[in-house]
Amino acid sequence: MHLQESITMPEESMPERDLKSVKETVIAGDDPIGKALRRLHDDVVAEPIPEEFLRLLGEIERKLNGAATPE
Amino acid sequence: MNEPAxxxxxxxxxxxxxxxxxxxxxxxxxxxGLCGTRDMADDMVQDAMTRAWAARQSYAAGSNFRAWMFMILRNHYYTTLRKNARMVSWDPEVAERVLVAGPTQQDGLNVQDVQKALQKLPAEQREVLLLIGANGVSYEEAADIMGCAIGTIKSRLARGRVALTALIDGPAYKDEPSEKRPRPSAISPTG
Known part of the structure; x- marks a missing residue:
């Protein structure tokens, strides 16, 4: 695929910043699929955190404040 | 990988x-994105958080917490997939094209269509599209999370994108950059 051909540098040794600059359709700003995936992500991230998560964190909080749990 | 920790x-x-x-x-x-439904996804996240809390002693301070958490979540997801045959994705070759509502009022694809199409992909392709395309993690981090080589990540991403595009736009769609291309009719004869 053209994807592989466009990559000439050894990615493993590249810093994260450069990896992101690799020409890549899904990450490219104007790719419709990439845009939709980001919107999917952003929509969920924008939701308020549901109550059951706060309950779960409350349990963790209680363990923090109470006796140390055996590990 | 093998350095003495x-x-x-x-x-x-x-x-x-x-x-x-x-x-x-x-x-x-x-x-x-992995599960497709809010309830299942939120259950999965809470399970992952509970597991992470129980395993917190094994997380090394200063290492990549996101990668560590995502790994716990996706491992839990795959375990659940294997246990629950109903959740197993089916082959995109035989999967019918998802119904497309057409472009939204703004530009681009309908998010719900993309969500539905994602569920029809093989899990590995869905996962890599979400990690890199949606969550914006690097190839390197995705490779760490999924426990595979960067080359594997890239080929899954490329194949996943092609499959997703085919599911949304119909099998005849060729990878063109134009967003203004005429859309095929809603029903594709090739199904």
Missing amino acids: PKTVPLDDKAFRDQLVAIIPSLRAFAR
Whole structure:
């Protein structure tokens, strides 16, 4: 695929910043699929955190404040 | 990979809890994309958080917390997939094209269509599209999370994108950059 051909540098040794600059359709700003995936992500991230998560964190909080749990 | 692990210094519990809180939105987004439904995804995230809390001593302070959490979540997802045959994705070759509502009022694809199409992909392709395309993690981090080589990540991403595009636009669609291309009719004869 053209994807592989466009990559000439050894990615493993590249810093994260450069990896992101690799020409890549899904990450490219104007790719419709990439845009939709980001919107999917952003929509969920924008939701308020549901109550059951706060309950779960409350349990963790209680363990923090109470006796140390055996590990 | 094989370097002798120096003594792992865990985070203190309070700091660990704070990291856990901060990562909830990203985890929920990743899980939503993997599972396709809100309830299942949120259950999955809570399970992952409970597991992470129980395993917090094995997290080394200063290492990549997001990668560590995502790995726990996706491992839990795959375990659940294997246990529950109903959740197993079917082959995109035989999957019928998803119904497309057409472009939204703005530009681009309908998010719900993309969500539906994602569910028809093989899980590995869905996962890599979400990690890199949606969550914006690097190839390197995705390779760490999924436990495979960067080359594998790239080929899954490329194949996943082609399959997703075919599911949304119909099998005849060729990879063209134009967003203005005429859309095929809603019903494709090739199904």
